[in-house]
Structures are given as C-alpha cells and as structure tokens.
Amino acid sequence: MQEWYSPAEIASLNLPGIPETVRGVNILVQKHGWRDAITVNGSELARKRKASGGGWEYYWTLFPISAQKELQRREIARKKKENMARGERGVTENRVDWEWFESLPEERRKKARDRFAILEAVCALQRGALSKDQAVYIVAAQQNVGVSTVYNWFKMVEGLDRKDWLPALCPRHTGRTKTVPCDPMAWEFLKADFLRLSKPPFTACYLRLERAAKEHGWSIPAARTLERRLMSEIPEPVRVLLREGSEKLKMMYPPQVRDRTEFHAMEAVNIDGHNWDVFVKFPDGEVTRPMMIAIQDLYSNKCVAWRVDKSENSDLVRLAFGDLFRDYGIPDHCWLDNGRGFAAKCITGGTPNRFRFKVKPEEPSGILTALGVNIHWTTPYSGQSKPIERMFRDFCDHIAKHPAFQGAYTGNSPMAKPEDYASRAIPLDEFLKVVGEGIRQHNARPKRNTRVCGRIRSFDQAFEESYANSVIRKAAPEQLRMCLLAAEQIRTDKRSGRIELMGNTYWSDCLHEHIGKPIMVRFDPDFLHESVFAYRLDGSFIGEVELWEASGFADRNAARAHNRKRRAFINLTRKAAEIERTLSIDEYMQLLPDLEETTPSPQPAAVRMVTGNLARQAEAAPVSNQDLQEEFSRNFRAGLQILQGGREE
Incomplete structure (x- = not known):
C-alpha cells in the first residue's frame, strides 16, 4: 500500500x-x-x-x-483482484472459515484473539500519526513478541476485511499424526465381526483378527489403534443400528415437540390402557393385576375418564367413552393406537384407515365414527406419540406405590420386585377408592410445568378455564346408550315380564307387551342399581326399566411429519450401514481359519470283559383284539355246555 x-x-x-x-x-x-x-x-x-x-x-x-x-478498502479490493488474476481463486474464502473457527477449542481461538489485539494496537498507533514500522516496533516491544512475527500476522490478514481477521489469524497446525498401515481386507474382516447384533467385545474380535491375519498374511496395527479407528471412522448411529438394533436407533432421534395450545378443552383427547403394578382381588376371587383404560384431554393434560377391568377389551373402552360423553361432551379428535380393544368394530367401525381387522363397506359404524370423532392412529408402545404415557408414569409413582397398596405392589419389571412381593391382594372396592382419589389429586396439583399451565395452574384449572369459553358438543341420551354394554337375548318373566340381570331384578310397564319374549338389555355394570334400557331384537328401543328388587350387587368392568423424518433418518442410517459392512457373515466365516482338530481321548492299556448273564428275555408278542374275541367266544360256549349238563342231571 x-x-x-x-x-x-x-x-x-x-x-x-x-x-x-x-x-x-x-x-x-x-x-x-x-x-x-x-x-x-x-x-x-x-x-x-x-x-x-x-x-x-x-x-x-x-x-x-x-x-x-476508503483508501484501505480500495487496497483490499486491489489485492483480491490480483490474486484472482494469478489464478488463486478462493484464497480469501479459504482463510475466512467461521464455521471451522467456531469448532476449534477455546485455547486455539484465544491465540487468534491475542494476535488480533496486537494488530489492532498497531493500526491504532498508525491512526495516531505513527508509521507502520514505528507502530510495529512499539507494540512488539510492549507485548514481548518478535517484529517479524507481527509482520507475518499482517501478511495472514492481507486483503481481508477487519471483521474476518480472526479465522485467518487462528493457528492452523494440527500436530503430527502417526498412522499405522492396516490391510484393507483385515479392516473389513474386523468390521464384519464387530458390527453384529450379538455385540461381541472388541477384545474377542481382535483375537480372531490376529488368527486370520497370520493365516492370510495381513498387516494389522495394535488393538488400541484399531479400536480408536472404529470409534472415529464409523458414525455412532451406524454402530448403534448394527450392534443394538432399530429400537435403540430410534432413541437417538429426538422426540417431536408438539404445541397443544392450539386446542381448547375437550377438542382433542387421547386414550390408552395401563396395567397396574398392584395385585387386586376381584369379587369372583381371582387375584390379578387390573387393566385401566384412561382418557386424557390433550389441551390441559387432565384425566377426564377412566375404567378398570381384568383385561383390555372393547367393552371397557366403550364404557370409558360413555363416561366422557356423559360428564364432559364429545371431542372432535381422538388419538389412539390400533390395539384390539380400540380398533374393534363397535368402537371405530367404518373408519377407512383402521389398521386391524378387515374393513368392509357394509360394516356398521362404531361409536366414535357415528358421533363424528376424527380418529388418529398412533404407534403402539410409543410414548413419544401419546402424551398419556407421561400421565401413566405419574400414576406409577404417586398411586401404585401408595401406602395402602403395601405388600400388593409388584414392581414394574421382574427385576424390580419388592421383598414383600405378592404378600397380599387389595380388594377391588378399596383399590378403586385409592385410584380415584389419586387421579383427583393428580388433576388438582398446582404449578404444572406445561405451556398451558405455565407453572401456575393445575390441570383442573386450565381445563375449567378453557371449557367455560369453548363450544362443546353434548351427547343426547340416545347417543349415551350406545356406549352401554348389551346383554344377549334376555327372556322376560312369563307372568310379570320382569328381567333378571346379574342377580338384580328390573321391571317397568313397558315390558307388558314383551312378557315371556326374548329382548336385549343395555346396562352399565358399575351402576347395576340404576336403570337399564330394553331393546327389541331388531334394535328398536322399548324403554327404560328401573331397578325393582336388588338381590345382589355385581361388577363386570370389562405426526405425521416428524415420523416421516425419523423413518427417513433410520433409512439413511441403514444405507450407511450397508456401505460400512461389505462382508457378509458367510464371507467372514470363509476367511476365518479352520478350528484345530481335537486331540483323541486316551485309551486304556487293557480291556476287562464284563461277566454275568447278559441275555435278554424275549418280549411277549402283543395280543390282538381278534385273539381276545376268539378266546372269549370259546370260554362262553364252554360255560353254556356246563350249564346245560347240570340241568339234565
């Protein structure tokens, strides 16, 4: 310049x-x-x-x-043009690599900032009317660096804008890396052995590699060198896929973050089943772990309905939806998986994208389909796609381990059994009481950490505030009866027309026209002390039948965009895995040296013969049925002759 x-x-x-x-x-x-x-x-x-x-x-x-x-800007542009003319295209861009600079450790970036500060001091003195040489000598003496070193730093940033000096001033030495040769076939042999779902330890793989290297004359480095190469050259997702499987690979992809503030209360729900880790004794004497079907409001996370039975079935799902429709209304959307209880025809029949059972055009509409609920299917056993799984985890911590269940708690896995495992079973009515109180506390707990609650409100408060300002579809009595269980052909009494159902007696005058005839009854097994509903066999409604005589009490509880991203992630990793593992297991076995022949067992000096009677008795020939019949006939005739001779005398 x-x-x-x-x-x-x-x-x-x-x-x-x-x-x-x-x-x-x-x-x-x-x-x-x-x-x-x-x-x-x-x-x-x-x-x-x-x-x-x-x-x-x-x-x-x-x-x-x-x-x-302006003079400095023109000088920078002139030098850049000269570099371009000499064919040094991209020289400036190669020196200005901010992405590379940010990936460096802090120690190397600090050296670049120290150099930048020295050059800035020189430029400041120049602006104060000192010549460049004078400024360089003064700053070099103050900072205890060589004058030639400062001039070299100016050459490193020559032609660059000051905002791009830091990457150019950063040291670019990477140190000396010593490489040890490894035969390419030995490397492929090692990968074929190590990258297997059996997850063999590296030590065992290296021992087999040493044997194969002696057999084929391969040159291999030390074990530690090859292990570092495996960790550095093969991406972590590929190692996880080939050694631990697809499920572990899925966990490496972060879950989708869904914003549910776009909903309002009762606009969308999700439903799933939860098997309690508590032994419960049912009224029939059976002791088992009960199954709960629960429904959660997606906006507020509130548990809005639940039912308990011995197993997951369509009747239990039907009753849980009936409680939801009766207490809060009909949602617009429902997320559920395609389990047999949820994908049953009585629940989701008529849905074109039901992934279980055959979808026939003539099949009747299920409850959700008939009520206009948009059904969304989720991946089974995938907690990421169903927020209700988080609620079930809270139930395990706060309800299943309640002091009232001490001795009946089973643990969530065979390895987590408590010492007093299965020492007692909780009666069903006591279990339902504790679970009901636990769910009420779960909904009422304040300062919930969700976007809707904002660490201030509870699930109940968030739900009630939105519910009061939303338009909710309510179910008519006829629609609620669709959710009740149907008894198969109950015949009315021949005299009065009363109905006997599960130990209780029901009667109404609407049954007079159906005395002694078979009818169908819809009922709620949890509320047998209330009315039931009578239907003709063709499905037409007869009327409500009240409880007449209670002789007993019974109980018969019976993204899309992110998935797509994840599937894409898994498919790409599978392709990368195919590139990494070129040897098949058959090719690997061909390269593996043959096993050494086993040494023969020692032979005795002499053999002593065994004495005694070793002859086997001849087995008796089996007697056929025909022989037995012939022998019986001979004996029978002989008996008759004896009787006749005695009479003549």
Whole structure:
C-alpha cells in the first residue's frame, strides 16, 4: 500500500472529505497544518519530494478518517483482484472459515484473539500519526513478541476485511499424526465381526483378527489403534443400528415437540390402557393385576375418564367413552393406537384407515365414527406419540406405590420386585377408592410445568378455564346408550315380564307387551342399581326399566411429519450401514481359519470283559383284539355246555 502522496495524487484519488483539485488540497494542507505535523516520537509526517519537480508529499494518516477507510478498502479490493488474476481463486474464502473457527477449542481461538489485539494496537498507533514500522516496533516491544512475527500476522490478514481477521489469524497446525498401515481386507474382516447384533467385545474380535491375519498374511496395527479407528471412522448411529438394533436407533432421534395450545378443552383427547403394578382381588376371587383404560384431554393434560377391568377389551373402552360423553361432551379428535380393544368394530367401525381387522363397506359404524370423532392412529408402545404415557408414569409413582397398596405392589419389571412381593391382594372396592382419589389429586396439583399451565395452574384449572369459553358438543341420551354394554337375548318373566340381570331384578310397564319374549338389555355394570334400557331384537328401543328388587350387587368392568423424518433418518442410517459392512457373515466365516482338530481321548492299556448273564428275555408278542374275541367266544360256549349238563342231571 502506498503511504506518501503528493497534492496531485491526493486530488486524483477522489477520496471522501478531500477536494478533487490540487489547489483545494493545498488549501486543506494549510488549514490543518499538515507540513508541521509530527508523530508522538517526533517523526515528520510531511517531507519534500526527492523526485524531479520538487514539491511536498504527505503521509496517508493525515487524511480524514473517512478517506483513510476508503483508501484501505480500495487496497483490499486491489489485492483480491490480483490474486484472482494469478489464478488463486478462493484464497480469501479459504482463510475466512467461521464455521471451522467456531469448532476449534477455546485455547486455539484465544491465540487468534491475542494476535488480533496486537494488530489492532498497531493500526491504532498508525491512526495516531505513527508509521507502520514505528507502530510495529512499539507494540512488539510492549507485548514481548518478535517484529517479524507481527509482520507475518499482517501478511495472514492481507486483503481481508477487519471483521474476518480472526479465522485467518487462528493457528492452523494440527500436530503430527502417526498412522499405522492396516490391510484393507483385515479392516473389513474386523468390521464384519464387530458390527453384529450379538455385540461381541472388541477384545474377542481382535483375537480372531490376529488368527486370520497370520493365516492370510495381513498387516494389522495394535488393538488400541484399531479400536480408536472404529470409534472415529464409523458414525455412532451406524454402530448403534448394527450392534443394538432399530429400537435403540430410534432413541437417538429426538422426540417431536408438539404445541397443544392450539386446542381448547375437550377438542382433542387421547386414550390408552395401563396395567397396574398392584395385585387386586376381584369379587369372583381371582387375584390379578387390573387393566385401566384412561382418557386424557390433550389441551390441559387432565384425566377426564377412566375404567378398570381384568383385561383390555372393547367393552371397557366403550364404557370409558360413555363416561366422557356423559360428564364432559364429545371431542372432535381422538388419538389412539390400533390395539384390539380400540380398533374393534363397535368402537371405530367404518373408519377407512383402521389398521386391524378387515374393513368392509357394509360394516356398521362404531361409536366414535357415528358421533363424528376424527380418529388418529398412533404407534403402539410409543410414548413419544401419546402424551398419556407421561400421565401413566405419574400414576406409577404417586398411586401404585401408595401406602395402602403395601405388600400388593409388584414392581414394574421382574427385576424390580419388592421383598414383600405378592404378600397380599387389595380388594377391588378399596383399590378403586385409592385410584380415584389419586387421579383427583393428580388433576388438582398446582404449578404444572406445561405451556398451558405455565407453572401456575393445575390441570383442573386450565381445563375449567378453557371449557367455560369453548363450544362443546353434548351427547343426547340416545347417543349415551350406545356406549352401554348389551346383554344377549334376555327372556322376560312369563307372568310379570320382569328381567333378571346379574342377580338384580328390573321391571317397568313397558315390558307388558314383551312378557315371556326374548329382548336385549343395555346396562352399565358399575351402576347395576340404576336403570337399564330394553331393546327389541331388531334394535328398536322399548324403554327404560328401573331397578325393582336388588338381590345382589355385581361388577363386570370389562405426526405425521416428524415420523416421516425419523423413518427417513433410520433409512439413511441403514444405507450407511450397508456401505460400512461389505462382508457378509458367510464371507467372514470363509476367511476365518479352520478350528484345530481335537486331540483323541486316551485309551486304556487293557480291556476287562464284563461277566454275568447278559441275555435278554424275549418280549411277549402283543395280543390282538381278534385273539381276545376268539378266546372269549370259546370260554362262553364252554360255560353254556356246563350249564346245560347240570340241568339234565
């Protein structure tokens, strides 16, 4: 970069803040006293020209600041153009790699910032009317670095804008890396052995590699070197897929974050089953772990309905939806998996995308389909696609381990059994009481950490606030009866027409026309002390039948975008795995040396014969049925003859 300029050269530069004529430049020189300007150490910034014609020339730091910046910008552009002309395309871009700079450790980036500070100090002194050489000597002495080192740093940033100096000043040495040769076939042999679902330890794989290397004459490095190469060259997802399987690979992909604030209360729900880790004794005497079907409001996370039975079935799902429709209304959307209880025809019949059972055009509509609920299927055993799984985890911590269930708690796995496992069973009514109270506390707990609750409100408060300001579809009595269980052909009493159902007696005058005839009854097994509903066999409604005599009490509880992303992630990893593992297991076994022959067992010096009677008795021939019949006939005739002879005497 040129540092000294005559008035004519200054005028020809057309710099901002400087006149474009020689006379104007001379006026500026006289006005600001450029001829008398000196640096802090007494060096003059104006001198007489040594060229022919005489005159004065001035140092560039006397120019206005705007002119200095423009002059530097032009110099950078000129040098970049020269590099391009010499064919050094991309030189500047290679030095300015901010992504590479950010990936470096802090120690190396600190060296770049220290160098940048030294160059900044030199430039500041230059702006203070010092020459570059003087500024470099002063700063180098202060910072205890070599003068040539500072000049080398200026060469590193030559032609760059100051904002891009840091990547260019960063040390680019990577140290000396010593490589040990490894036969390519040995490397493939090792990968074929190590990258298997059996998850063999690396030590065992290396021992087999050593045997194969001796057999085939392969050159291999040390075990630690090959182990580091496996960890560095083969991506972690590929190792997980080939050694641990697809399920572990799925866990490496983060779950989808879904914003449920777009809903309102009872606009969308999700339903699933949960098997309690508690032994419960049912009224019939059977002791088992009960199954609960629960429904959760997606907006507020509140548990809005639940039922308990011995197993998951369509009747249990039907009753849980009946409780939801009766207490809160009909949702617009429902997320559920395609388990047999949820995908049953009585629940989701008529849904075109039901992934269980055959979908026939003539099949009757299920409850959800008939009520206009949009059904969304989720992946079974996938907690990421069903928020209700988080609620079930809370139930395990706060309800299943309740003190009232001490001795009946089973643990969530065979390895987590408590010491007092199966020492008692909880009666069903006591179990339902504790579970009901636990769910009420779960819904009422304040300061919930969700987007809707904001660490302030409870699930109940969030639900009630939105529910009061939302339009909710309510179910008619006829629609609620669809959710009740149907008894198969109950025959009415021949005299009064009363109905006997599960130990209880029901009667109404609407049954007079159906005395002694078979009818169908819909009922709720949890509320047998209330009315039931009678239907003709063709499905037409007869009427409500009240409880007449209670002789007993019975109980008969019976993304899309993210998945797509994950499937894409798994498919790409599978392709990468195919590239990494080139040897099949059959090819690997062909390269594996043959096993050494087993040594023969020792032989005795002499053999002693065994004495005694070793002859086997001949087995009796089996007697056939025909022989037995013939023998019976002979004996029977002989008996008759004896009887006849005795009579004649």
